[in-house]
Amino acid sequence: MNVGIPSNRRTAQAGQNAGHARPRSPETKTGANRARSPALGKSSAPNPSGPTTRSSIASGGPPAGSVGSGSLGKGAHSAHGAQPNVRRVTSSTVEEIRRIDANREQRRRQAEEVRRSRQEEAALLGAQCGGHAPDIDFHRMIQNYRQQNYRQPVRFEPLDPGAPDGVMVCVRKRPIMQHEVTNSELDCVTACNPCAVIHETKLKVDGITKCLESHQFEFDRVFDEECTTEDVYTTVASPIVPWVLAKGGRATLFAYGQTGSGKTFTMTGIQRLLTEHLFEHVRRYSALDLTVSISFFEIYGGRPYDLLNNRQRLETLEDANNEVQIAGLVERGTANPQEMQQCIDLGNSLRTTQGTAINRDSSRSHAICVVFLRKTGGGSIHGKVTLVDLAGSERAADSKSSIRQRRVEGAQINKSLLALKECIRAMGDRREAHVPFRASKLTLVLRDAFISRGPAKTIMIACISPGMASADHSVNTLRYSDRLKEHPGQHPRSGKTVEDGDSAAGRRLSTGIRTQSPDRKLQSQRRSPSPTQERGVIAGARQRPNSGTVPDLSKDEVFDLHSEEELLDEDLEDLEDKHAGPCQQGGQGGGGPSALAPAAQAFPAASQAWAESRHWEDRIVTQHMHALQEDARLLTKESELLSQVQQGAAYDLEWYALEVDKIVRRKVEVYMNLMEDLAVFKTQLKRDETHAGARRLSRADARAEGPQPAPSTLNVPQTSPRLQAAMDGHPCNPQRTPRTPRLHAGELPSDVR
Numbered sequence: 001m002n003v004g005i006p007s008n009r010r011t012a013q014a015g016q017n018a019g020h021a022r023p024r025s026p027e028t029k030t031g032a033n034r035a036r037s038p039a040l041g042k043s044s045a046p047n048p049s050g051p052t053t054r055s056s057i058a059s060g061g062p063p064a065g066s067v068g069s070g071s072l073g074k075g076a077h078s079a080h081g082a083q084p085n086v087r088r089v090t091s092s093t094v095e096e097i098r099r100i101d102a103n104r105e106q107r108r109r110q111a112e113e114v115r116r117s118r119q120e121e122a123a124l125l126g127a128q129c130g131g132h133a134p135d136i137d138f139h140r141m142i143q144n145y146r147q148q149n150y151r152q153p154v155r156f157e158p159l160d161p162g163a164p165d166g167v168m169v170c171v172r173k174r175p176i177m178q179h180e181v182t183n184s185e186l187d188c189v190t191a192c193n194p195c196a197v198i199h200e201t202k203l204k205v206d207g208i209t210k211c212l213e214s215h216q217f218e219f220d221r222v223f224d225e226e227c228t229t230e231d232v233y234t235t236v237a238s239p240i241v242p243w244v245l246a247k248g249g250r251a252t253l254f255a256y257g258q259t260g261s262g263k264t265f266t267m268t269g270i271q272r273l274l275t276e277h278l279f280e281h282v283r284r285y286s287a288l289d290l291t292v293s294i295s296f297f298e299i300y301g302g303r304p305y306d307l308l309n310n311r312q313r314l315e316t317l318e319d320a321n322n323e324v325q326i327a328g329l330v331e332r333g334t335a336n337p338q339e340m341q342q343c344i345d346l347g348n349s350l351r352t353t354q355g356t357a358i359n360r361d362s363s364r365s366h367a368i369c370v371v372f373l374r375k376t377g378g379g380s381i382h383g384k385v386t387l388v389d390l391a392g393s394e395r396a397a398d399s400k401s402s403i404r405q406r407r408v409e410g411a412q413i414n415k416s417l418l419a420l421k422e423c424i425r426a427m428g429d430r431r432e433a434h435v436p437f438r439a440s441k442l443t444l445v446l447r448d449a450f451i452s453r454g455p456a457k458t459i460m461i462a463c464i465s466p467g468m469a470s471a472d473h474s475v476n477t478l479r480y481s482d483r484l485k486e487h488p489g490q491h492p493r494s495g496k497t498v499e500d501g502d503s504a505a506g507r508r509l510s511t512g513i514r515t516q517s518p519d520r521k522l523q524s525q526r527r528s529p530s531p532t533q534e535r536g537v538i539a540g541a542r543q544r545p546n547s548g549t550v551p552d553l554s555k556d557e558v559f560d561l562h563s564e565e566e567l568l569d570e571d572l573e574d575l576e577d578k579h580a581g582p583c584q585q586g587g588q589g590g591g592g593p594s595a596l597a598p599a600a601q602a603f604p605a606a607s608q609a610w611a612e613s614r615h616w617e618d619r620i621v622t623q624h625m626h627a628l629q630e631d632a633r634l635l636t637k638e639s640e641l642l643s644q645v646q647q648g649a650a651y652d653l654e655w656y657a658l659e660v661d662k663i664v665r666r667k668v669e670v671y672m673n674l675m676e677d678l679a680v681f682k683t684q685l686k687r688d689e690t691h692a693g694a695r696r697l698s699r700a701d702a703r704a705e706g707p708q709p710a711p712s713t714l715n716v717p718q719t720s721p722r723l724q725a726a727m728d729g730h731p732c733n734p735q736r737t738p739r740t741p742r743l744h745a746g747e748l749p750s751d752v753r
């Protein structure tokens, strides 16, 4: 009601409202509401029943037709003396309508413009990426971050091996690869020496709004994708050569990182460059009278194999001085760079590689190339350079896409990498009296490289992939590397996460070992430790919780490692037997034919179940991947639909509702199918477990009683309580849940209908 408001103030207010998109005043609201009434459309027509003003209604005047303008005003003015008010209210209402229309039109134009420019940008980006445009919004966010935080990279100064710092950590980012571009992946790593930033792309809790989480780290040197291996060598490795010669020191250089991140690429380059450089310096230091020799071996599945001797299986022994010796390891003398390079090439060609989901040519072992500088004649070691190309750390998800053997390898690799980290950290921590070298074969054979009587230097090159799909793994790699630099009484100097901060859970991830759920932990605790557990330092840490042997290994991690190890014991036996090459047959500990073969002969049902399980294992992972991809596609569609409606571009709400309905139905269908397959898979797993139990029992019987009992006389053991509990409690347990019928497109399950 405008009663009591001076007319001149109301006019001014109406003028203001027309000019600015401000919240409506009560009067403009009234005007707008009235404007929507059909009567308003006829306002210019003469009104026979006479005009009515708001003041007249307020004052109890006669009700009449709609508010109008033009001729309408005269009678009203003469009758009630209120025409100026009518004109003003009317004109403000019309103006309000016009303003609303104009605003809407402007919003529509703006939305259209944004859409067009987004499309143009996506097309441009798509053209740059060979038709596979990555997510344009994330692309913009990363570009904005780079623009806003740009600073000149610090020049690459060669590392000083004489510096007191324990471990030097450098990072190398490889260029984005064609297969990543084809998968529409974004480059989500900003490398600017000495900083490395990983941008993780995320959706907020509403599931639609995109946001960027940037993890910042600082290292001794950070090499971007433009840097060549020569740059890395000159900065990181070349200062080591004169230092080793002059000081008689021992230098160890690691390449660490996710599978496919460029470790082998970097390490083979360093090996090649070192060959020339080393001989050059040996000539320069001719007064020392040194010879160069080389050993090259790999650790696969926890066992060393000689790469310069046809992959002969080796044994690690400890001598009277507690020094680890690798019995039978060949050491080849090399007179010139060419000979040394030939040895290196031979070793690299014999290394165990396999195609994985991430890398077509993935190294599945730790390759250790040791270059000795020995006194001519005397044979004592003057200096030593150890180049370690570590096997790629993996997420469980990466290895799941491969066969079981890859998973077992992956678990072994992660276990040894965890042990390596703990050793390096324990050495850096002066409070640590004990360094857990026995935790893995890798650390055991490297013990000599770490604890030598003379000067020693350790350098880690952390390799990271730039792809968005690897972002979480790259963060883990950098956290792992960052923590190598921690020293007592100091805070970690970087590893800052913009937004959420560095959560404990995130830190745990950096160990490469999953954290257990409380249930699983409890189950692990209940189980008695296996003999293998009691060997390593992890077992020691468990027995002496206060000894500080493994300083920050959380209990979760310890238990996880144990259960993982326990689960893998059987598999590793098979794996090692399978891996033994022809050269090992009949040799020391030679595996001979695969251990699976006799078992398969003895238990045809077991081998069939095993084969079926492998089939289902692959199938379930593929199905899950497809479900996720479909879900992601639907989510994108859903968010586009929603934003269209929110921007007012889609007016057909019926169409909108139909589209949403279609999307939701499809989602239900996809996940119901997956659940159905999961139910079958769980049955397979149970059968698998039963057969494995039978095999274990048979082996134990054979060992205890001599001849192996006939399969028909076997007592098939019950499924383990752990698996039974897991299956009983799981919604997909086929015994508990009736098998869901496969849905056809557009059909809804009965409980959803």
Ligand SMILES: Nc1ncnc2c1ncn2[C@@H]1O[C@H](COP(=O)(O)OP(=O)(O)OP(=O)(O)O)[C@@H](O)[C@H]1O
Pocket (backbone or CB within 6 Å): 173, 174, 175, 177, 257, 258, 259, 260, 261, 262, 263, 264, 265, 266, 359, 361, 362, 363, 364, 390, 391, 392, 393, 463
């Ligand atoms: N800096 C680089 N420049 C160009 N290509 C690179 C670079 N780094 C790695 N690559 C390429 O990336 C691919 C994977 O690299 P590489 O095999 O070295 O990875 P990796 O970390 O050793 O993997 P894995 O642990 O699985 O053995 C190879 O094709 C390699 O040529």
